[in-house]
Amino acid sequence: MRIRAVVRELEEYKPGAFVAGAIKLSSNENPLGTSxxxxxxxxxxxxxxxxxxxxxxxxxxxxxxxxxxxxxxxxxxxxxxxxxxxxxxxxxxxxxxxxxxxxxxxxxxxxxxxxxxxxxxxxxxxxxxxxxxxxxxxxxxxxxxxxxxxxxxxxxxxxxxxxxxxxxxxxxxxxxxxxxxxxxxxxxxxxxxxxxxxxxxxxxxxxxxxxxxxxxxxxxxxxxxxxxxxxxxxxxxxxxxxxxxxxxxxxxxxxxxxDKEHLRKTVELVRAGREYLIEHLRPLFRVMPSDANFVLVDVSPASARTVYEALLRKGIVVRDCSSFRGAGDSLIRITVGTKEQNEKVVEALEELKATGSRI
Ligand SMILES: Cc1ncc(COP(=O)(O)O)c(C=O)c1O
Incomplete structure (x- = not known):
């Protein structure tokens, strides 16, 4: 049967990855969960x-x-x-x-x-x-x-x-x-x-x-x-x-x-976590200012794929932005998580950066 040409060429939407047991910071979801x-x-x-x-x-x-x-x-x-x-x-x-x-x-x-x-x-x-x-x-x-x-x-x-x-x-x-x-x-x-x-x-x-x-x-x-x-x-x-x-x-x-209280807590947690991530990652990489519940990090000269995989081995899933048209291949997006999750991702990136050539 014939399907439309445009549909034949279409790529499937790529959501943030889910890996069982890992910290998921790949889909910009709410770190507090549902109220x-x-x-x-x-x-x-x-x-x-x-x-x-x-x-x-x-x-x-x-x-x-x-x-x-x-x-x-x-x-x-x-x-x-x-x-x-x-x-x-x-x-x-x-x-x-x-x-x-x-x-x-x-x-x-x-x-x-x-x-x-x-x-x-x-x-x-x-x-x-x-x-x-x-x-x-x-x-x-x-x-x-x-x-x-x-x-x-x-x-x-x-x-x-x-x-x-x-x-x-x-x-x-x-x-x-x-x-x-x-x-x-x-x-x-x-x-x-x-x-x-x-x-x-x-x-x-x-x-x-x-x-x-x-x-x-x-x-x-x-x-x-x-x-x-x-x-x-x-x-x-x-x-x-x-x-x-x-x-x-x-x-x-x-x-x-x-539930205004849940919204207030969420926004407060995200804004504080966002500041924390930006402050601690800026000495390591170029980090964009953010108004959202995620931060964009340029990991060059490493590639986004390498850093994504290295973080995955440490049990943290972020978003490799290479699949975004026009993003190049050195950007990763990290969802602001709980305080503990943010600390873990900073620690993991500090370690990766310290080991230098491997990322
Ligand atoms: C900019 C933007 N718009 C829309 C959506 C999807 O929103 P919804 O879950 O309401 O469909 C996302 C999800 O990540 C997004 O980043």
Missing amino acids: ENVKTAILEGIERGELDLSKYPWSARESELRHAIAAYLDVDVDRIVIGAGIDGVLDTLVKIFIDAGDEGLIPIPTFSLYESLIKIAGGTPRYVQRKRDFSVPLDAMASVCNDRTRMIFLSSPNNPSGNSLTEAELHEIAAIAPESVVVVDEAYAEFASRSMVKLVDDDSNIVVLRTFSKAFALAGLRVGYAVVPTWLADVYRRVAMPFSVNNIAIVAAIAALR
């Missing part, structure tokens, strides 16, 4: 029969989640749409905007799903290399934009570099391509010092994506959302897969938003 209040809400919901897994997700409960998100961000509930993680939200947005032959602009290195989704839709990803400090090159973006550009993808803080976009940069990009939708992927916003959610309004071409996978510790349940102009929210609901956010995920996300 106990969230687990209780799920179990009690099932016991009391309010969370009936034999039923499709109720629209009333979906609406309760959208209201809770709107209150959390202090934005109008009519601007909130939900999906199965940011991945699910991106999938729907690309279906809305990219037709065969259309283009999506991607400053690289960044999250790889953007390019896959554009290709699957029959569009063409156009790449622009980020600057040495990983900021977005505005002139290069402007020169690549043309009348087929439909979407621009900006991860902020950017995965894997950790730097955030400024409001001025976003305004400039939105003005470069007034006919394209500018997608600001804020998967890591809770760890950052700024967010662009307030810039979304009915006259703008900006949408902001958020997730429960990182600061809210629900990566396994797949809940994400977007803040969009109200007209786009209507279109989104027509295109999105029905019931893509399941009953348990909805209850969990509502409970996670209520």
